[in-house]
Amino acid sequence: MSISTADVIIASPGRNFVTLKIVTSDGVVGWGDATLNGRELAAASYLRDHVASTLIGRDEDRIEDTWQYLYRGAYWRRGPVTMAAIAAVDMALWDIKAKKLGIPLYQLLGGASRDKLRVYAHASGNDYAALSQAIRGYVDEGYTAVRIQTGVPGLDSVYGVSATAKPGEKYDYEPAHRAADGSAATRPVEEDWDTPAYLRHVPSIFEKVREEFGPELRLLHDGHHRMSPIEAARLAKSLEPYDLLWLEDATPGEDQEAFRLIRQHSTTPLATGEVFNSVYDYQTLITERLIDYVRSAPTHTGGITAMKKLLDFADIYGIRSGLHGPTDVSPIGMAAALHIDLAIHNFGIQEYMPHSDLTLETFRTSYTFNRGFLYPGDNPGLGVELDEELAGRHPYTAAYLPVNRLLDGTVHDW
Ligand code: EZ4
Ligand code: CO
Numbered sequence: 001m002s003i004s005t006a007d008v009i010i011a012s013p014g015r016n017f018v019t020l021k022i023v024t025s026d027g028v029v030g031w032g033d034a035t036l037n038g039r040e041l042a043a044a045s046y047l048r049d050h051v052a053s054t055l056i057g058r059d060e061d062r063i064e065d066t067w068q069y070l071y072r073g074a075y076w077r078r079g080p081v082t083m084a085a086i087a088a089v090d091m092a093l094w095d096i097k098a099k100k101l102g103i104p105l106y107q108l109l110g111g112a113s114r115d116k117l118r119v120y121a122h123a124s125g126n127d128y129a130a131l132s133q134a135i136r137g138y139v140d141e142g143y144t145a146v147r148i149q150t151g152v153p154g155l156d157s158v159y160g161v162s163a164t165a166k167p168g169e170k171y172d173y174e175p176a177h178r179a180a181d182g183s184a185a186t187r188p189v190e191e192d193w194d195t196p197a198y199l200r201h202v203p204s205i206f207e208k209v210r211e212e213f214g215p216e217l218r219l220l221h222d223g224h225h226r227m228s229p230i231e232a233a234r235l236a237k238s239l240e241p242y243d244l245l246w247l248e249d250a251t252p253g254e255d256q257e258a259f260r261l262i263r264q265h266s267t268t269p270l271a272t273g274e275v276f277n278s279v280y281d282y283q284t285l286i287t288e289r290l291i292d293y294v295r296s297a298p299t300h301t302g303g304i305t306a307m308k309k310l311l312d313f314a315d316i317y318g319i320r321s322g323l324h325g326p327t328d329v330s331p332i333g334m335a336a337a338l339h340i341d342l343a344i345h346n347f348g349i350q351e352y353m354p355h356s357d358l359t360l361e362t363f364r365t366s367y368t369f370n371r372g373f374l375y376p377g378d379n380p381g382l383g384v385e386l387d388e389e390l391a392g393r394h395p396y397t398a399a400y401l402p403v404n405r406l407l408d409g410t411v412h413d414w
Contacts, residue, residue, distance in 0.1 A: 001024050001025050001026050001059070001060060001061075002024065002025050002056075002057050002058060002059055002060065003022055003023075003024055003025075003055045003056055003057065003058050003059075003060050004023050004024060004025045004056070005021075005022070005023045005056070006020065006021070006022050006023075006047075006051070006052040006055045006056065006089075006092075007020070007021045007052070008020055008021075008034075008044050008047045008048045008052070009021060009386065009388060009391055010040060010041070010044050010395075010396045011362070011391035011392065011394050011395065011396065012394045012395060012396050012397050013356075013358045013359050013361070013362035013363075013390065013391060013394040014327075014355065014356035014357075014358040014359040014362075014394075015327060015328060015356075015359070015399065016035065016037075016040045016328075016396055016397070016399060017033070017035045017040075017330040017359075017363075018033070018034040018035045018036070018040050018043050018044045018047075018084075018088070018330075019031060019032070019033060019034070019035075019088075019330060019332060019386055019391075020032040020033075020034055020047055020088035020089060020091075020092050021092070021386070021388075022055065022060070022089070022092040022093070022096065024060050024096060028060075028096050028099055028100055029095075029096075029099075029385075030060070030091075030092035030093060030094075030095035030096035030099070030381070031091065031092055031095055031332045031382065031384060031385070031386055032087065032088030032089055032090065032091035032092035032095070032303070032332060033087065033088055033091060033298075033299045033329060033330040033332040033333030033336070034046075034047055034084040034085055034087060034088035034299065035084070035299060035328060035329060035330050035333065036080055036081065036084045036300070037326075037328035037401060038188070038399065038400040038401045039080070039081065040396065041396070042081045043080075043081050043084040043085055043088075046081050046082065046084075046085040047085045047088060047089075050085075051070065051085055051089065054069075054070075055089065060093055060096050060097070061093075061097060063090065063093045063094060063097065063305060064305060066089060066090070066093060067086060067089075067090055067302070067303070067305045067306070070085070070086045070089060071086060071302070077278075078277055078278045078280065079277060080275075080277045080300060082277075083277035083278060083300060083301060083302045083306075084277075084299060084300055086302045086303060086306075087298055087299050087300065087301065087302050087303035087306075087333075088299075088303070089303070090302065090303025090304055090305050090306070091298065091299075091303050091304060091332060091333070091336050091382065094108065094303075094304045094305075094336075094381075094382070095381040095382045096381070098380055098381040098382070099380045099381040101380070102380050103380060104339065104376060104377065104378045104379060104380065104381070104383060105304070105335075105336075105339040105376075105381060105382055105383075106339040106340075106342040106343045106376055109304075109308060109339060109340060109343035109344075110343045110344075111343065112342050112343065113342065113343060113344060113345050113347065114342065114347060116370075116373035116374070116375055117338060117341045117342060117347070117350050117373055117374045117375070117376075118144060118145060118349050118350070118372065118373055119143070119145065119325075119349065119350045119351065119352035119369070119372065119373065119374050120143070120145035120146060120147050120218065120220055120245075120349055120350075120351060120352065121138040121141075121143045121145070121146050121147065121352060121353075122146075122147050122149070122160070122353055123135045123137075123138055123146045123147065123148055123149070124148075124149040124150065124160060124161040125150060125151065125161065126150075126151035126158075126161060127151060128150075128205060128208050131148065131150055131205065131209075132208075132209075132212060135148070135209065135212075135213060135217075139213065139217065141371070141372070142370070142371030142372040143372040144216075144217065144218060144372045145217070145218035145219075145220065145245060145349055145372070146217060146218070146219060146220070147219075147220040147221065147222060147248075147351075148205065148206065148209060148219055148220065148221055149161050149221070149222060150201065150202065150205045152194065152197050152198045152201050152202075153197060153201060154194060154197050155192055155193065155194060155197065156191075156192060157191055157192075158191070158193075159191060159224060159402060159404065159414060160222060160224065177189045177399055177400060177401075177402060178397055178398075178399045182397075183397070184397045184398035184399070185398050185399050185400050186398070187400065188400035188401060188402050188403045189400075189402045189403075190402060190403045190404070190405055191402045191403070191404055191405070192404075192405055192406070192407055193226060193404050193405065193406055193407075193412050193414070194406065194407050195226060195227060195228075195231055198226070199227075199231060199234060199235055199238075202221070202235065202238075202239070203235075203238045203239060203242070206219065206221075206239055206242035206244075207241075207242065209242070210241075210242050210243075215243065218245040218349075219242060219243070219244050219245060220244060220245050220246050220247075220248065220271075221239070221244060221246075221247055221248065222248040222249055223235070223247060223248060223249050223250040223251075224249055224414045225249045225250075225251060225252045225253055225275075225413045225414055226404070226412065226413055226414050227250050227251055228251065229251055229255075229258040229261040229262060230261065232247075232250035232251045232258070232261075232262045233261055233262045233264070233265035233266060234265075235247065235250065236250065236262050236265065236266035236268040236270070237265050237266040237268070239268050240266060240267060240268055244268050244269065245269065245349065246268075246269045246270060246271040246292060246293050246322065247268050247269070247270055247271070248270075248271040248272065248274075248293075248295060249271070249272050249274065249275075249295070250262060250270065250272075252413045253272060253273070253274075253275045253276060253281070254281075256281075256282075256283070256284040256285050256290070257284065259272075259284075259285055259288075259290035259291060260288070260290060262290075263290050269292035269293065270290070270291045270292055270293070271291060271292060271293035271294075271295050271322050272285065272291055272293075272295055273291075273294050273295035273296045273324075274295045274296065274297065274300075274324040274326075275300075276295075276296055276300075276301065277296075277300050277301055277302070278301065278302070278306075279306065279309065279310045279313060282294065282310065282313075282314070286313060286314050286317050286319055287317065289317050289318065289319070291319060292319060292320065292348075293319065293320055293321065293322035293348050293349075294310060294311060294314050294319060294320070294321055294322065294323070295322055295323070295324050296310065296323065296324060297323060297324035297325070297326075297329050297333055297337060298323070298333060298336040298337055298340065299329045299330070299333035299336070300324070300329075303336070304336050304339070304340060307323075307336075307337075307340055308340060308343075308344070311340065311344050311346060312344075314346060315344070315345060315346040318346075319346070320346045320347065320348030321340075321341060321344060321346060321347050321348050321349075321350075322348045322349050322350070322351065323337040323340070323341060323350055323351065324337075324351055325337060325350055325351035325352050325353060326351065326353050327353045327354075327355050327356070327359070330359075330363060331355055331359065331360065331363035331365045331367075331384050332363065332382060332384045332386070334355075334365075334367070335365065335366075335367055335376065335382040335383055335384045336382060337350065338350065338367050338374055338376040339376050339382065341376075342376050350374060352369070352374060354369070358394070361387070361390060362386065362387050362390045362391050362394070363384055363385075363386055363387075364384065364385045364386075364387065365377075365383065365384050366378075366379040366383035366384070367383060367384075402414075
């Protein structure tokens with residue numbers, strides 16, 4: 001048998017998603033996710049204009065060979081656009097293989113290593129009262145782990161902090177911004193930032209959270225790449241009394257050596273990798289044990305084939321998974337993460353931001369959530385099917401992540 005068609009579907013049911021549909025000569029359909037938040041059309045073009053025609057007639061069972069063909073054969077290696085495109089093909093082929101065998105994907109990856117997947121939720125608030133209410137909502141829903149993001153006095157809006165969401169409400173906490181009238185954005189909005197104010201404020205918030213919620217709730221925090229190495233070391237050290245599960249993306253992602261400095265100063269566990277796209281982005285971090293959790297999503301890291309190898313590599317060094325699970329990864333990409341999570345030995349925790357109702361009507365998932373844990377489900381393949389007709393009714397609308405500036409106007413990392 002062979003691949004007959006490979007089509008790219010760009011749609012915006014709630015937010016933008018890029019989906020690859022591969023159909024085999026005997027009619028088996030495989031789905032892949034290539035969504036790159038704010039750069040969706042680049043990944044779609046890579047697939048449509050440079051990859052799709054090379055797939056036609058290829059043996060769909062040759063997943064590793066196809067991965068190597070697209071990676072080594074392109075000459076230009078790595079990069080988020082290339083790796084998101086490869087990821088979509090790879091997911092679709094694993095989906096097809098598992099569907100042909102009539103088994104859920106995790107069975108092909110070695111079978112289940114656990115019964116359920118612990119997830120963490122996103123709680124945020126501009127002030128402690130709002131944050132506390134958000135955390136309480138998640139605790140009442142059965143969550144055992146919560147990411148804490150707080151507003152900072154003196155700053156109007158902080159990325160990752162919802163001004164409006166109520167606990168338990170389905171909401172894109174970190175939406176890519178459209179224009180105010182709902183039409184396509186022509187450029188990102190800009191937010192302000194002040195690292196000293198942030199460093200002064202965050203530990204006091206964690207102190208209050210521990211006081212109110214006790215020692216058992218797992219707490220996480222995301223620094224969104226905004227600190228210098230020494231600032232990150234200081235924050236990691238000042239958060240030690242509050243026993244974080246991890247401090248995420250403390251420094252800009254491309255500087256692996258920065259983590260040596262943070263590590264010298266603190267025992268707060270560290271996580272990074274959501275903007276990485278290759279195992280080579282982790283080489284120093286893993287071999288020198290500079291991090292504790294791998295944060296990539298299969299969608300941005302070359303798919304299931306590459307993610308499984310990356311996590312096996314991390315396992316040798318005692319490093320665990322904490323895969324990226326934002327709403328800007330489609331339910332197909334999320335399902336890929338869950339099947340890997342269930343199968344690997346070194347699972348840590350899974351990020352979970354529930355997709356909007358419209359997204360979930362369009363992508364019909366079989367994974368389920370119950371009291372703080374996700375279950376990939378036992379449908380054959382990845383277990384997600386796209387309703388193409390419904391997707392077609394929600395066309396792509398340009399939307400961007402914000403740009404971050406210091407109070408004096410300097411463009412800043414995030
Ligand atoms: O900002 O997915 O840990 N999760 C995150 C996410 C990212 C978005 C970027 O596209 O930081 O919310
Ligand atoms: Co993050």
